[in-house]
Amino acid sequence: MKYLRFPVAAIAAIVSLVAFSAPAPGHADGAPAPFVTEIPNGYRNWQWVSSAHEAGNLNSLGAVLGNDIAIKAYREQKLPFPDGSIIAALHYRYVPSDENNKVFGKVQSFVPGAPTNIQFMVKDSTKFAATGGWGFGHFQDGKPADANFMKPCFPCHQKAKDTDLVFTRYAP
Numbered sequence: 001m002k003y004l005r006f007p008v009a010a011i012a013a014i015v016s017l018v019a020f021s022a023p024a025p026g027h028a029d030g031a032p033a034p035f036v037t038e039i040p041n042g043y044r045n046w047q048w049v050s051s052a053h054e055a056g057n058l059n060s061l062g063a064v065l066g067n068d069i070a071i072k073a074y075r076e077q078k079l080p081f082p083d084g085s086i087i088a089a090l091h092y093r094y095v096p097s098d099e100n101n102k103v104f105g106k107v108q109s110f111v112p113g114a115p116t117n118i119q120f121m122v123k124d125s126t127k128f129a130a131t132g133g134w135g136f137g138h139f140q141d142g143k144p145a146d147a148n149f150m151k152p153c154f155p156c157h158q159k160a161k162d163t164d165l166v167f168t169r170y171a172p
């Protein structure tokens, strides 16, 4: 059995090392990963990245904006986005504009209606390490969603892992 002693000790050492070095806030104890609970300041003044219309049940018109750090990374096509990048998605109902349609003489104009929600992705590779370095935020009437609501954000955004979890492309 002598030959076993070293490997056993080595394995024990490795196991304890791993146990001690596993940081895992929001992982080890099964607590929810941290997410964004405060609306970032000044987001409405940020620059436009692109827009998207979701049909179906969402029936939404969205504008994606980026703060200066995010816009710079987009323009320089730098991935991953650096810490401090914030991307906002402003969502509205997608509604016909009676006013515009009267001018055109037919129903062809659709515009943002009532706001529905605002979503954010905040890059902080330390604070949000458990969710790919991005903190996700969802606000309705200015109030943050709860931890349960935030669970699907990261898993779905992982599908965009080739572009640092960000789906929206920069519209020139």
Ligand code: HEC
Residues within 6 Å of the ligand: 052, 054, 062, 064, 087, 088, 089, 119, 120, 121, 136, 137, 138, 149, 150, 152, 153, 154, 156, 157, 165, 166, 167, 168, 169
């Ligand atoms: C089922 C997949 C899915 C889920 C779940 C999801 N997203 Fe997204 N998200 C997308 C897609 C696809 C886009 C791009 C299309 C669009 O803007 O409508 C997007 C766009 C975004 C954007 C703009 C930046 C980007 O990646 O394009 C933000 C910010 C965002 N989502 C935040 C969130 C938050 C916060 C949650 C959780 C409350 C969430 N998402 C849940 C698929 C998802």
